[in-house]
Amino acid sequence: MKRRNIDKRQDFLMNLARPFVRIWMNKDTKRIVHLDEGVNLRRKEPYILLSNHTFLFDVIHVPLLCKKVPFIVASQVLFKKKSTRFLVTHIAHVIAKSKGTSDTGTVRELIGAVKRGYPILIFPEGDTTFYGETNYIEESTMKLIKKLEIDVITCNVKGGYLSKPRWATGKRKNRRAEFTYELTIPKETIKDLTVDDINGIVKKALYNNDYTYQRTHMIPHPGKTLAEGMENVVYACPFCESIATIKTEGNKIQCTSCGHEGFVDSYGFIQDFKYDNLIDWDKFQKNYQDQLKNSTIKTTGDLFFLNPEEAHMDEIGTVNFEYKDHSFCISGAYEEIIPIQEISNAIITLRRDFGFLYQNKSYLVKLNQYSAAFLRIAQNKY
DSSP: OOOOHHHHHHHHHHHHHHHHHHHHHHHEEEEEEOTTTTOOOOOOOOOEEEEEEOSTTHHGGGGOOOOSSOEEEEEGGGSHHHHHHHHIIIIIEEEEETSOOHHHHHHHHHHHHOOOOOOOETTTSSSSSSSSSSOOOOHHHHHHHHHOOOOEEEEEEEEEHHHOOTOSSSSOSSSHHHHEEEEEEEEEHHTHHHHHHHHHHHHHOOOOHHHHHHHHHOOOOOSSSTTTTGGGGGOOOOOTTBOOOOOOOTTTEEEETTTTTEOOTSOOEEESOOOOOOOHHHHHGGGHHHHHTTOOOEEEEEEEETTTTTTTEEEEEEEEEEEEEEEEEEEEEOOOOGGGGGEEEEEEEETEEEEEEEETTTEEEESSHHHHHHHHOOOOOO
């Protein structure tokens, strides 16, 4: 199948931009790259490139060595935001997917890209890790691997999470990440593997715990606001077990209910708290799902509606966003009470953009606090 005109135009623009992107990425994060035997990213024939998703810019770092720029799967929200719409529709090879749902249209586009000779890049977690550990893996990716029967190359990214945590509002210095590419499943072996076999192989190849990696390497990432934003991912106090009482300022963490204080050190570990890492803290707070759903949580945010007919978001304005009595209560620029059992496809994009569907309308609320708590109230997938 021949390349389309839009493919040729995007190839041309991406090749023009590539030197500048390299300079930008080298300045953003120091890269350490390992290419295992059998990995050839300059090959002409298509392949599937899979990676764990540790920080925002690994979507740029991972394909940086590929001679042919892959088609990458990304959230449909990027096609509607003014800041990213031009990039993903006119320059980069990007295929839209609605996060948290099975999308046959996305699969058809991926198959089409492979038939036109392109590699494809998928982050099968579907989302950047909030806590630093590879977690949920989309099974639909394994079915696609089985169907295509082309080489599967994996890239395991280590160190990126603590260099640039998804939840953090403050910057870290000395950012670095390690990228290990491996020919994980040669195409000749795929026909003899089941979907479950492929799933097990991919999960093992992509698994990473960035806190375990850091305990070995102890790379300092100094900063003055290392704790700020953490209340977006932790919502249960490990001392008094209260919900939505964690506050942060600078490097300090505090529970406003029991007064316990701690801090984040320059290595990313939490000091003077029950857990020194967010992976263990999250395992603890998952036990409090009933308490979370019976609590009252409130914050503010900016409300948008995603317009399915046009490639943009309709801005509504600033709202109060509150959860109580098993409903999301919106007031301010827009008024509505939404029972949580009637919403679907709840997801967090970027740091704290909470999206969901209700009565065939697509909501996006840029929350100021407690994004993980609101997500866990709506669904318990991630």
